[in-house]
Amino acid sequence: MDQQTLSAPEAQNLAEQACLAAGANQATARSLAKATISAALFGRPGVGFPHLLDYLASFRAGRINGNAEPKPASPLPAIIHSNADGGIAQLGFDLAAPTIIERTRELGVALFTQGNSYTTGELGYYVRRLALDGLIAFAVSNSPAVVAGSPGGKVVFGTNPMAFAAPLSDATAPLVIDQASSATAFVNLAKAAEEGREIPAGWAIDETGSATTDAAAGLRGALLAFGGAKGANVALMVECLAAGLSGASWSLDMPDFQNGDRVIDAGLTIVAIQPTVLDADFSARLSQQLDRIAERGAYVPGRRPVQSGVSEADRVTIDTAVLDAIRRFL
Template identity: 45%
Template sequence: MTDAVTLSPQEARDLARTALMRVGMVEAAAAALAEATVEAELAGKPAVGFSHLTDYLRSLVDGRIAGKAEPLITSPVPAILKCDAMGGVAQHGFSIAREELASKAKTFGIAVFTVCNSYTTGELGWYAANLASEGLVALVATNSHAVLAGAGSRHPVYGTNPLAFAAPRDDGGILLIDQSSSATALVNIRAAAARSEPIPDTWAVDQDGRPTTDPFAAMQGALTAFGGSRGANIALMVEVLAAGLTGGNWSLDAADFQAGDTSPGVGLFVLALSPQLFADNFPARLTRQADRLSTDHNVHIPGLDRVKRQREAESAGIRLPQQLFDSISSFRRN
């Protein structure tokens, strides 16, 4: 047995889509989630790629995701699209609404898309990058079940509550920021636990609120916010956007995405802006500024290597550990 399997992007999409449909997900939702999964891998983010796909597969089997759900999309006013995921996945609703959302943003200069009653949203940068590829500036926020301590709290009250921001350059690249409000993403804690490796003592606290290097104690305690109370305030801001404005569950009320048979029911907030209606030659101005920061001031500009990574991975293929490939291939409905 080899240690890894190398798949073309299309083979990887087929693997994900087939596995999802085998455990009861409708084809359109499976195709959307498969696309988002492969894009995460191509972008060099395997923790929210095929490793995370196993969470979706288990949740379909256990009932945390409604595999047959059809998103209900409404537009109460021209510049707003609302999606009730109906216990399904946000990627499905976004894929359905993406073209209309982009069109509305280009027509009105601004448009908002929201999702409620969803499972975890996967790679948040995927949503923002999709819109940036349409020439739009995007701000995206989501929440999850409570794993992050708030300012002054020792216990989890927020999700990791990430924010993603993307803007188009004029050279085909994008600026993309995708980061959680926590000092690290939950998937990194889980990965350390799987490897039985310690974590930095700034990442989490145990059940008694003490800093810990034990990833298992961290999962029983709470993650800490980046920058202390400032990061916790960002998490609260994300909570208001992603749960408050969308009608999704607050993180304190959301079910664990890894246990039980209830959907987390969380939210997704997407703001899309048409930059050409605000400032002339925005993509060119952004490109020059990003290049100046990078070249003259040695500033790391996030997202600039995303397209390069994707092109390289499309040529070299996606390499999955054999155990992960076998696990995904073996999922079946009970």
């Protein structure tokens, strides 16, 4: 596939300018561009620049309020509740992040919950940032219903991802876990359909409820939860924490995030913990444990250098087709 490489500052500026051209205000454009470049460099590239196209189209269509002014409030010292005002989830988090970190260090634990936003993008982004500040973080989010609770059933859940991060001895390389409750992320199914590739059995069902390895048929049908009923239980738990606590819409009540002009009203909930309150050696002990299990053949996610900003030395590789589509918004 034809690709191009840009410096990270150049790519971030491109994302920000495209957001502005699509109808976002400066704060929203800056916040989304920062999250996009972070996904591309340190997280899941598929929900970086390729997913930016969904945001740009949604600004234009009115599915995202480009002039949103999120309003974080604190009903209790350890709880921060934000209304994203129909905008992007990242902006509400950015505005609340200093308070989340301050309260967690002061109280040992803090909870951030937000409703009325567009889908949250790369969920690992939120916990990764908090881990860089020495905090353990757990995040959940819901999204429009595209997942059937069981083969042959109707869609009831979003992909409802969860993410976890914890600081390690190397403060710049935290443990990061980021996964969907579905057998795969929706963007993976959409990409397979676009490229005409087959998908693994167990990812999706077609419109009749039958198992399929045809990605296009899966798009017309539904994704499946991972691990059968166990994965569906996780999706339900995420729904309770993300939509239930924040006051956001249940996945079944959300509109399509790629069509129409209605605000998605997704929910996001993050729990942050200050581990050194209980164990000053937490990061060292966890690092040693991860080394032990890795030596025994276990897969250990994350543990690669990340940062909150970018430098000229950082390079981003983007599919030319995606790059061209982003530039058409300018």
